[in-house]
Amino acid sequence: MEGLTIAVIGAGKIGSAIVRAIKTKYRNVNIIATARKDETLKSLRELNIESTKDNNYAVARSDVIILSVKPYHFPTVLRQVSIEAWRNKVVISIMAGIKLATLSNLLNGAEVFRAMPNINAIVGRSTTAIAENNGEKKDLVEEIFKALGNVYWLPEEYLDIWTALVGSGPAFIAEIIDALSLGAVASGMSREIAYSAVLDMISGTISMLKEGKIDHPMLLRDQVTTPAGTTIRGLMIMEAKGVKSALIETIEASYRRAVEIGNEIDRSIRNNSK
Numbered sequence: 001m002e003g004l005t006i007a008v009i010g011a012g013k014i015g016s017a018i019v020r021a022i023k024t025k026y027r028n029v030n031i032i033a034t035a036r037k038d039e040t041l042k043s044l045r046e047l048n049i050e051s052t053k054d055n056n057y058a059v060a061r062s063d064v065i066i067l068s069v070k071p072y073h074f075p076t077v078l079r080q081v082s083i084e085a086w087r088n089k090v091v092i093s094i095m096a097g098i099k100l101a102t103l104s105n106l107l108n109g110a111e112v113f114r115a116m117p118n119i120n121a122i123v124g125r126s127t128t129a130i131a132e133n134n135g136e137k138k139d140l141v142e143e144i145f146k147a148l149g150n151v152y153w154l155p156e157e158y159l160d161i162w163t164a165l166v167g168s169g170p171a172f173i174a175e176i177i178d179a180l181s182l183g184a185v186a187s188g189m190s191r192e193i194a195y196s197a198v199l200d201m202i203s204g205t206i207s208m209l210k211e212g213k214i215d216h217p218m219l220l221r222d223q224v225t226t227p228a229g230t231t232i233r234g235l236m237i238m239e240a241k242g243v244k245s246a247l248i249e250t251i252e253a254s255y256r257r258a259v260e261i262g263n264e265i266d267r268s269i270r271n272n273s274k
C-alpha cells in the first residue's frame with residue numbers, strides 16, 4: 001500500500017466514507033477524489049486530500065481507481081476519461097448492478113474488480129463483498145476494503161443479492177429501529193429513552209445470537225416467548241400484519257432493482273456505442 005495512489009471517482013456519501021477509512025488506516029497512501037459540485041470538492045479538501053472535477057487526470061495519475069458514482073452517471077465518466085488512461089490500472093467498481101463483464105469490456109486493459117461495501121464504513125464496520133476474481137491484485141483489493149471493515153469474497157452471482165441485503169440493509173434496519181422506538185412512544189415512553197433502549201437491545205440480541213451460539217434466530221424467539229405472555233401477543237400482530245413476508249419481499253424487490261439497474265446500464269452503453 002505504501003506510496004500507492006488511489007482515485008475515488010465520485011466521492012459522495014459512500015466514496016467519502018471510503019476515503020476517510022483508507023486515510024485513517026493507510027497513512028502513506030495518496031488519494032485523489034473527484035466530484036462535480038464545488039461544495040462537494042470543498043468538503044473533500046477538508047479531508048486533506050487532493051480533489052478535482054477532472055476524472056481523466058485522476059485516473060491517469062492513479063494506480064487504483066474506485067468507481068463510486070451512481071450507476072447512471074457511469075456512462076458520463078466513460079466519456080470523460082480517455083480509453084488509454086484505464087490501461088494497466090486496478091479498477092474497483094462499487095456501483096450497484098454493473099457486471100464485471102460489462103466493466104471489463106469497457107475498461108480496456110484494466111484489471112477490474114466489483115465490490116459492494118455499505119455505509120457502515122463510516123465507523124469502520126462495513127461488510128463488503130468482493131466478486132471472486134483470479135486477478136493478480138486480489139490481495140491489494142482485499143487490503144483496501146479491510147480498511148472499511150469485514151471482507152467476504154463471493155461468486156459474482158451473489159453481488160446483486162448482497163447489494164439488497166447488505167448495501168441497502170442499513171436503511172431497512174434503520175426503519176425497523178424507528179418503528180420499534182415509535183411503538184414505545186405510542187405506549188408513553190420518551191423517544192430519547194426508547195431509541196437508546198432499542199439500540200442496546202438490538203446490539204445485545206446480536207451478541208446472544210453470535211456469542212450464545214444460537215444456530216437459528218427462531219430458537220432465541222422461542223426462549224423469549226412465554227405461554228400466554230407478552231411476546232406471543234406481539235408476535236401475533238407481526239404475523240397478522242405480514243411483517244416477515246414484507247421483509248422477505250423487501251430484500252427480493254431491492255435485489256430485482258439491482259439486476260434491473262445493471263441491465264439498464266448495459267442497454268444505455270450499447271445504445272451510446274452505436
Ligand SMILES: NC(=O)c1ccc[n+]([C@@H]2O[C@H](COP(=O)([O-])OP(=O)(O)OC[C@H]3O[C@@H](n4cnc5c(N)ncnc54)[C@H](OP(=O)(O)O)[C@@H]3O)[C@@H](O)[C@H]2O)c1
Binds near residue numbers: 015
Ligand atoms: N450509499 C451507500 O450506502 C452505498 C453502498 C454501497 C454502494 N453504493 C454505490 O455507490 C455509488 C454512490 O452512491 P452514494 O450513495 O455515495 O451516492 P452520492 O452520495 O450521490 O455520490 C455520488 C457522487 O458522484 C459524484 N459524481 C456524479 N457524476 C460524476 C462525474 N461525472 N464525475 C465525478 N463525480 C461525479 C457526485 O458528485 P457531486 O456531489 O459533486 O454531485 C456525488 O458526490 C452508487 O453506485 C451506489 O450504488 C452506495
